Amino acid sequence: MSGAGEPDSGFSDAEIEAGRRLFAGDWQFAAAAGALPALPAMATTEIAFAGRSNVGKSSLINALTGRRALARTSSTPGRTQELIFFESAQGAAAAGLALVDMPGYGYAAAPKAKVGAWTRLIHDYLRGRATLARVYLLVDARRGLMPPDEDILARLDKAAVSYQVVLTKCDALAAAALAERLAELRTQLARRPAAYPIVLATSAETGSGIAELRATIHRLLNERR
Ligand code: GTP
Ligand code: MG
Secondary structure, X not given: OOOOOOOOOOOOHHXXXXXXXXXXXXXXXXXXEOOHHHOOOOOOEEEEEEEEOOOOHHHHHHXXXXXXXXXXXXXXXXXXXXXXXXXXXXXXXXXXXXXXXXXXXXXXXXXHHHHHHHHHHHHHHHHHOOOEEEEEEEEEOOOOOOHHHHHHHXXXXXXXXXXXXXXXXXXXXXXXXXHXXXXXHHHHHHOOOOEOOOOEEOOOOOOOOHHHHHHHHHHHHHHHO
């Protein structure tokens, strides 16, 4: 049992089902923005997927929506170069939610001007978007938090933007190493004011943790209603 007001890391069957329904509809591309003036109007609740280049942001959006190639993925870092907005084409349960795929940060091999423009876009969007309900901060389970992640976390804490860490590529780790990584992250996040205290372990490859991520997004929307 968890205390009053404390988030529970377990999900009831009803929450898992509500999460499944939230993403069961047909998701589609809605908008792309390479700069702040090009952002779509703030109409819906948004959740954004941020993280280092190649961490698996676009793959996770595909896993969530059950679409193989809704978001473009690549084994080469720097695939997503704009903010890409996805919306549900139908389904009352999903109405009013947009998923935002973001360019990755921490990738030095792209031309400097490009990296500078992405970085500004990421910072400006994360700081100033009133409809942004939560940032899912993706971290490669094999690597843990890296310095560019710490920089983004500090910015989110300062701007009081709620975020939750999601481990990706957990299929690449043995169970004991994953448990160690989760414990390490819990300690690292405990002193961060805007961090949601539950770290989710996922794999877009095997689908593990995807039902729980859907349920946690359902919970978030419920709390905001
Ligand atoms: P950028 O848009 O370049 O920042 O990358 P991204 O974070 O969107 O990563 P993307 O989804 O394009 O995936 C990068 C690479 O990681 C691809 O080769 C994926 O196949 C691989 N990948 C993504 N998710 C997983 C996973 O759960 N397990 C494993 N093993 N590989 C994954
Ligand atoms: Mg991407």
